[in-house]
Amino acid sequence: MDDKELLKGIRQGREEAFKMLYERHYGVLCSVAQNYVGDSFMAESLVGDVIVRLWSDRQRVQIDRSLRMYLIRSVRNACLDYIKSQYHQREFAASEYIERSLHELYVGKSLPGSLLEKELENKIQEAVKAIPLESRRVFMMSRFHDMSYTEIAGELGISVNTVKYHIKQSLVIMRRELQEYTVEK
Missing domain, CATH: 1.10.1740.10 (RNA polymerase sigma factor, region 2, helix turn helix motif)
Structure with missing residues (x-):
């Protein structure tokens, strides 16, 4: 046949x-x-x-x-x-981990009790500083001030797509800077 x-x-x-x-x-x-x-x-x-x-x-x-x-x-x-x-799942998991760590660090819900936690906090602070100024500003507004992309765009006078670009660039830098602390699935 x-x-x-x-x-x-x-x-x-x-x-x-x-x-x-x-x-x-x-x-x-x-x-x-x-x-x-x-x-x-x-x-x-x-x-x-x-x-x-x-x-x-x-x-x-x-x-x-x-x-x-x-x-x-x-x-x-x-x-x-x-x-x-699979790529999006890994990217989402890494982003969630970074956001959770950053949120705990800057909102103060984390009480570092170990040397590793303190080291991670320092590394997160360094990673945030590695983000270019404009992207860092957008990232901080999104992640630490819980502003929506539309709100950020309105406040900064930029498009929502530009906000998305800055967030994506920030997450790429954070992921790269914190890669030794993340776990691949």
């Missing part, structure tokens, strides 16, 4: 076509995914999701060229989405 017949069988809901699709393409797709994500378990999971999605959307899926190329492209996109979500 060639890929056109296989696709026709899948559209008709024939389970033997689905099984053949799995047997014919699963290994190659896992190799593609493994090259992107570097984790065989996650690669298999992403490939499984792509194949199941093809099955559940079989009536609506438009495959103009080869089934294999469609599957490879779908796996590639799934891998890129996964990588992007």
Whole structure:
């Protein structure tokens, strides 16, 4: 059975076509995914999701060229989405940690009892000082004065996108300066 017949069988809901699709393409797709994500378990999971999605959307899926190329492209996109979500999760976790540490330091809820905490507080202060003045001002207004991006933009006479830019730059610097104190997941 060639890929056109296989696709026709899948559209008709024939389970033997689905099984053949799995047997014919699963290994190659896992190799593609493994090259992107570097984790065989996650690669298999992403490939499984792509194949199941093809099955559940079989009536609506438009495959103009080869089934294999469609599957490879779908796996590639799934891998890129996964990588992007992992990056955002790590970025969010690091930002949360930095914000929590900064908030405790500047609001005074932290009572440093150990040498490590004191060292971290000093490092955070140094990291904040490493932020360029305008970005630091925006960062402090956001993180320590609980002002929204819109409020900051209005007070400083800049756009909300400029505020976002300054916050992002500040977090990049904070992350870089505090990298020895953060834990990668």
